[in-house]
Structures are given as structure tokens and as C-alpha cells.
Amino acid sequence: MKAPKFNYIKAETRQQALELLDQLGEEGRILAGGQSLMPTLNMRLSQPGTLIDINKVSGLGGITLEGNVVRIGAMTRHVEVANSPIIAEHLPLIAEAMQHVAHHAVRNRGTIGGSIALADPAAEMPACVLALGATLVVESVKGRREIAAEDYFKGLYETAREANELLVEILIPVEKLGDVSVFLELAQRHGDFAMAGLACVARVSNKTFEDLRLVYFGSEDKPTLGTGAIAAVVGRTWSADCKEAAANALANDLDPMTNLQGSAAMKLHLQKVLTGRALDAAIERAGAA
Amino acid sequence: MNKETPLTLLDKPNSYVGRTLSRDSAKRAVAGRGRYTDDIMPARTLHAAFVRSPYGHAKILSIDVEAAKQQQGVALVMTGAELAEMCTGPWVGTLVCFDGMKSEPQHPMAVDRACWQGEPVVMVVANSRAEAEDAAELVTVGYEELPVVIDKETALDKDSPVIHPNLGDNLAFEKTIETGDVEKAVSEADIVIEDTFTFGRHTAVSLEPRALLAEYDPGTERLTIHTSSQCPHMIQAVFARTLGVPEHNVRIVAPDVGGSFGLKIHTFGDEIAATAAAIKLARPVKFIADRLESFATDIHARENRVKGRIAVTKEGIITSVDIDVRSGAGAYSQYPRTSVFEANQILNITGGPYAHENYRASTQVVYLNKVPTSQYRAVGHPIGNTVGESLVDQAAAACGIDPMEFRRRNVMRDDSYPRVSAAGIEMRDLSHQKCLETLVERMGYDALLEEQAEYRKKGIQRGIGIAAFIKGTAPGPAGYYGAGGAPISSQDSCTIKLEPSGGVICMVGVTDQGQGVDTVMGQIAAATLGVPMESVRVIEGDTDAVPYGGGTYASRATAIGGEATYQAAMLLRAEILEIAGVLLQAEPDTLDILDGHVVDKGDTASRISLAEIGRIGHFQVAELPNHIQHTLSATYRFRLKDALYIFTNGIQGAYVEVDTDTGFIKLLNHWVIEDCGRVINPQLADEQVRGGCVQGLGGALYEECVYDSAGQLQNATLADYLVPMAGEMPDIEVAHIQTHTGVSELGAKGVGESGTGAAPAVVMNAVNDAIRPFGGKVTAQPMSPETILKALGKV
């Protein structure tokens, strides 16, 4: 389990990183926290020619509130996101989700940009940014490009980012006053990638969902919006019938993958259970607010 | 009857025995000063990597190593055929004590056929492991895939492919034991319960993987191997014989060992290969298994299907138990301990806590195109206990009797020993009744039942589990290894010496893998001699230094090695007191040793220090009369006389919550009451039990080596093979009942596997208790969420 030979370049500036990416194409690979990349190198599952280390590039980190948008630099470590007062106040969904991301050692190195660039189907951050309607900002030597989260996740580890583009920041609209969010996931051991999970953002009034986003992960090849389930719920007073309707609709929204963690049927079942629980929790949180 | 055990030296006030002292090696490990095999780096060390079979079963048509040989840094590329020429012959993993057992001869690396995915085929030795891996990628092997045998249920079918045509079929071993008359008991019983249980394959996952550094000096013709091993003398014998090096020229050193759990009592072909390379090249060669290799080559265990049946009267008295075990071994029987111990042990222990007299148990062990199986912590016990204890629970439920009460009626009585179990094994010095009543008290059993009922009303499903157990520890020479023909010692020895300084050197054949064996031996030696702990140095794990012994396996270190240390210390003590008697003009039996000084019995004032005795005994020997020729050292060797094992017993309790919508299990509480005889170091004994439980819980809930139908291991990483982590584990409350074994003066039995042996049983019983009102029942481990949901009819 030793990585094959590769070249290593520590980029000093963003411009240098972009130029290297542009020159090297598929042969170049960004090294952020290394928590996903290094294991694949050591297991010889990927053999890039050159690693472009962006850890020392300035201006790629940090969390700031800019009007109604939270801007998170790609190199922001998971631990910084988890401890950020801005996130806690304005993006409680992400604060809640971060508790499920890996373990302390991994969070100390792993980055939110790495997570979204990689787009692991069982990762938490991709689901959150889709649920929150975030914008992903990528940059290449040719300039900057903004991609809506809806258009970004394409499939299993597949995104709209081009090989010569660096993910530089994530722009997330703050959760609106009166909105509630709920993040639920099931993993056999705390910190593992999810077997099934759900990011939920809702506007509730009088026990009725006025607006709702349900994004499923873990079971699908990419974070997936539960459009049918949402339609089955929005505008109706929350009830047991409503819960059942949402669960039934989910069968058309999702197409779970069977893997070592369980069958497609079980994952669909779990997502239905989580949907009911998340919406119950949303009603409860809205009531308490 | 539990006789009052007479008080000995060890029971003195302030004795080191029965006292918690921290492990010697903990301090070093915490300070980053551990010295594991991989930390040892002689000049000019080379590193081995292996090309392994990508197929479950394939004929090797061609091997092209030319490109690899040309690679920078490569010192040697060796094929299986070339290695076979350096060996005295292939291994055959059978023992004569297993009647009718058969196994195909196995070369250290595949020669013309690979029989499991991961079997070594070609070795590359280079300046660094990375260069060796680079070169290994350039080796091309032509394979022709052969049909695989993956499912143990169909492995004996007429139309099944046969892995080793020479053997005629895929059967490794079969055996039946029968006592009393099961059929009669079943036909006369009020209630008969039958069920089938399945258990996934596990592997040990030691923190430190297998590791070996071999050095051969052509000048002295000495072979020195540092290796992460539990059994240095066994490794010495096997490596010497396999490679044709005289045994006395082979030195095995086990430095710090980072966990073992039975994995490191075995021998592996890749380790023989690396050693052969060291001989051939006359340079140090290191092989450290990486995690992928560990999953695909370390012994596996636990893959069994058991059909079980229990017969009871309506008063809740067990009248018979019978089981049929289909055990899935790997492609070869593991040399030299075989792959059939597990099944054999299941036959020995199932239903073992109970006093019934009719028992039938049969097994068929079959070869599969998977990693060879062998001993892993609590060999067979997790399976036998789960089957027995689940049947007992189901019988209790059918009788309408509380499961604790049901066990109370059936366990062997504490005053009934010695006796023979239904499986025909001698039982002595056990304490099922005392353990059970202690558990009732520790769990607060009645209050817990009430609490459970309250939670049910709120829609929260909690379950209470109980599992009584026996555990075979410290096997004797009449049993398997020596008698079976393997070079594995069931005796163990201690040589203890008084140094001129008054310090004590204690050399033991048993070994430490992080559990504190060295500390425990030091405590026994210090307590027996009457010296401070600080003046005792324990040396273990070096065949050049220590007397011959079996090492550490089967919970034997304290039971066997501890008694050897105690008796050796007694002999040395007698020598010291004899010399003191001469010097002090006193009768030796009026003297005692306290804190490194000879004192008058009952007094604390020093009459002469051990340092003075050491000085005179080694340097000023002229001060002693001519007939005193003491060496100030003693060796004692201990073994069981007739017994197969020193059996221990205990009972576990578990409290769990099952989320019936998700199938997730939350472990709330866990109790273990066990009887390991005399406890030497309470904290180390407790932690053995706790760690053992966690390992058992991992197997019950998460762990499984998953193979697909082509014989590909699907989850050879720690991201996919889930081991238990602290966050999911419950608090584990431990209590010891100390019924000393009568076979030794020390009175200690084994403790290292008791947690593992019954934890899977108790947690399965608790889960089934939780879901019983919904008509659910699980009989398969690991109990994944999907298993639970299926049992509940939800998916």
C-alpha cells in the first residue's frame, strides 16, 4: 500500500495552481486535505502524474457573511466549519450535518471544497449545499464560473467542474428567518459514510409546509431532490396520511444503489423512515421557534 | 464443593498479587517508545511485496518476471516454484488427533494453482516497499480461471467442483460425539425447539499487522527473525523445519506486539518467502503486511451454519441438546494448527453450562476458495454459546419461564464438581450458580424488567439478554497439539535468577501482546520472592533467552506460565533462604523475605538484604560452606496433567434498544460475571474482559468478510469491514468470582477470551427479547440493520 511515483508541486499562488491545472489536464490532481485522495493513491486506485498542493495558497479559506450569503472558501477545514459561529447562526443545517462528517482527525485536515469536488454520494456537504440552493464557484485560467448546486452534481463522483477548474468557494444563502432545517443520517458507526440520509429545509406555518426541500444522500449515486415527496407534502397540513403520501411518493424519487451496507429495498425503506422523522422534527422545531 | 482455598504467600497483605499495577509497556507505548518489528531497521534492509492471485481459483499458466527484475532497486524476484525448491516440502495442515482429517499439501507460495484470492504467487524484494510494489506491478502472470467453491452448504454436493482433486471431495473433517440418548429425550420431551443459526466470516484485525524481519548471517549460519508473534518457539520450529535450517541456529524474537487475538499463533507462506529471501541474499528482508493484505491473507474464522435442537420438560428442565455444524474453512487447512479446531470446539462447548445428559453434536468442515481459517480469539465459543443460549431462551419462552429462572434451574450446581459435561469433558472448580446470582444483583434484574415494561408502553423497544458460558482455557498436552503431532508446546516454563545486585531476572516462555503478561509474571515473581516490583525484570519473546514454552494462546499465559513463574520463584526463594540461613545461623523456615530483605518470620526488621545475598552468592562464594553450590536460579516447567483444558465459566447480561423502524441496535449496558480463578491484576483482568466483549460485539453486529460468487473478497478495507468503535460500545461492568483451579497452586485460570465467547450470544438474546412482541427473531450474525428489518418483515 505505497503510492506509485508522482510529481508533487506546492502551488504558491492561486494563479500558479490554475496554470498547472490547465497545463496538466487529467494528469494533474489537486491535493487539498488529502483525506480522500491519499488512500486512493496508496491503494493504487488512482495514479495521477502530478499532485498540485493548494494548502499554502492564500485566499482559499475562511468563512464570511456577505449580506444574505455565507461565503466558504474551498480550503476551509471541516473543523473550522463545525466550530464557526457564522455557520451555527446562519446555516444550522450545516452545523447539524457536520456532526456526522468523519472523525476528529479527518475533520482537522479534510476540507469542504475537497468534499464537494469529490462528490462522494454518501457525503454530507454535497447534500447540504443542494438543499440550501448554494452556488459553487470554480475558476480556471480563463476565469470564474458560478454553478448552481442543482446543475453541479452529475452522478457518481461526477460533477460539472471541468478538469482544468479549481473549486474556489461555496456561496450559500442564509437560512431565512422562520425557516427550519433538519439533518438526519443513518450510519452503523458514528462518523462513517451514511447508509441513508436526508437534508431538509422547510418553511412551516400552522403545521403546514409552505415550502420544502428534501435532499437524499447515501442511497443514490448523487444527492437527489425528493420532488415527488415534496409535492406530496407542500400545502397540506402535516398528518399521518401526509407522512404516508410522502413515503409513497419517494419510491418514484429515488433509485437506491445496493451495496455492502444493504439492499436497494432497505435503503428506500430507511429513506422513507427518515422522511417521516425529518418532517416530524421540522414541525416540532417550527412550533418551538 | 468449593473448598476453602488455603492462604499462601500470595495472599499476604500488600501482596502484588490481586493488585492493580499499570502495565510496564504502557508507559513506553504512550511515550512513543514502543519497539515493534517495523521499528527495527538494520543497515541494508530490503523489503518484500507480493504479487497475489486476483482469482479465487486459477491455474497458473505462465509467469513473466523479466520486466520486474530490470526495475530500479529490485534485488530479487522469486516465484512459488523457486521458493518450493528452497523448502523441505509443502505443509500439510492435519493433526493425528483429528481422525480422518485430510488436507492438500500447501506450498508457501502458489506453485501451479492459486486457490484463494490473495494467495501469494510471486515475491519481489527491493530497496523499499514502494519500489517492490512498483516492480510487482510489472510481473505478468497468465491465469486460467477454475470453478470456485464458495458456498459451504453446496460444497459437498455431488455436482460441486472439487478444489483439490486428490482429496476426492471438499470435506476436510467430520466428527460426531454422542452421549446418552438424544432421540429418546426428544420423543419424551414436552417441548422441542429447533432453529438454524448462521455466522459470518471474521478476521482478527490486529492494530499492528503481521510483521517479520529476517536476517541470515552466512558466517555463523544463524537465522534471526524478529516477528510479531505470540509463539516464538513454534515459529522457530516451523521456520527451521520448512527452510531446512537447524532449529538451534534459529533465533526468534518477538519485540513489542501490537495485538494478536490468535492471528499471530499461525505461520504464513509470505513470511516463509521473505525469510527464504534473507537466506538467499544474505541481507535483512522485511515484510510488513499492509491492511489490504491483512484482510486477504490473515486467517479468517467463524463462518459456520449450525442447526440446533433443545428438548425440555414443561417444568423447564433441559433433557437434551443436539447440533449439526457446517463449518466453512478456506482453501487449505492452516498449518500447523489446522482449520478444524473451531468446529471441534463448537462441539465441545455448546450447551456446556447445563446439567443435561443427552447430547449429540456433529460437524462437517468443508474447503472453500477463501482465505484459510483458523484460531481467532475464543475459538468456536461465540458460535457454540450463541446457539446454546438462543435455544435456551427460546425454550424458556416456550415454557413461559423467565430466562434467568430457566437458567437457574439448569446450570450445573456449584457443589457438583468434578464432573463430566454432556460433551464428555471434565469440569471442575466452576461457579455457575454463584455467577448467576451475582448477575441478578448487578443488573438489578427485577427493576430492569420493570423498566423495560415501562419503555414498551412508550413504544420504545428494549431487550434484556442473558448468556451463561463456559470457556476452555490453557489446553493440556493430552489434548491436541503435542499429541496431535504439531511442534507446539502445551507446557510453559520460567527461569528466574537472583543477580548480584539483588535484582531478579525472570525469563518466561509466555509472551506479551499488550495485555500485560509481562507485568502479571512480574507481579507473581515479586510477590512470591518478596521483592519490590521495580527489582524484577521480565524477559519474554526471545528464544535465545527464555526457556522453551508454547507462548501465549488459548488464555493460557497466566494459568500455565503464571504457575511456572510461581513455582520457579518458590524454588529460588528456598535457595535464598538456605543461603541466608547459613549466613545468619538460622533455620531457613524461621525466615521470610520482605521487600527485598530477609527478615525473621513475623518481623519486618532486615537481617540481610537480597543484594548482600546476591553479592556473597556470586562473588564471595568462599564465605559459604562447600556443600552450598547454589546457582541462585531456578527453572520450573508446568503443564496440565490429564485435563484437556482448565475450563472457566461465567454469565453475561446485556440491555439494548432496537429501533424497529431502522433496524439499528443501541447497546445500553453490558455485564460480565466470570470466574477466572485467582485474579492477579484486577484492572488487567477487567480490561481483558471488556476488550474481549467489544471484539465479540463487533462480530455480532458489524464484522463480516464478504465474498461474491466468484470468490472475490468485497470489503478488504477498514472503511468497509466495520470494526467496533468506542462510540457505539456500552459500558461494560465486570465482576470476578474467584474459584481457584485445583490443578495449580496459583489457582489462576484463563481470562482473555471470556468476553468474546459470550458477548455475541448475549447481545443476540437481548435483541430477540426486544423484538419478540413483534414476532421477530434473528438467528444470523452479524445483525446488520437489514437483518433486523427482515426479521421484522419490514423489507
Ligand SMILES: Cc1cc2nc3c(=O)[nH]c(=O)nc-3n(C[C@H](O)[C@H](O)[C@H](O)COP(=O)(O)OP(=O)(O)OC[C@H]3O[C@@H](n4cnc5c(N)ncnc54)[C@H](O)[C@@H]3O)c2cc1C
Ligand atoms: C476515515 C474517514 C472517514 C470519512 N468519513 C466521512 C464522512 O462521514 N463524510 C464525509 O463527507 N467525508 C468523510 N470522509 C472524507 C473526508 O471528509 C474528506 O476530507 C473529504 O471528502 C475530501 O476532502 P479533502 O480536503 O481531504 O480532499 P482531498 O482528499 O485532498 O481531495 C479529494 C478530491 O477532490 C479534489 N479536490 C480537492 N479540493 C479541490 C478543489 N478545491 N478544487 C478541485 N478539486 C479539488 C482532489 O483532487 C481529489 O480528487 C472520511 C474520510 C476518512 C479518511
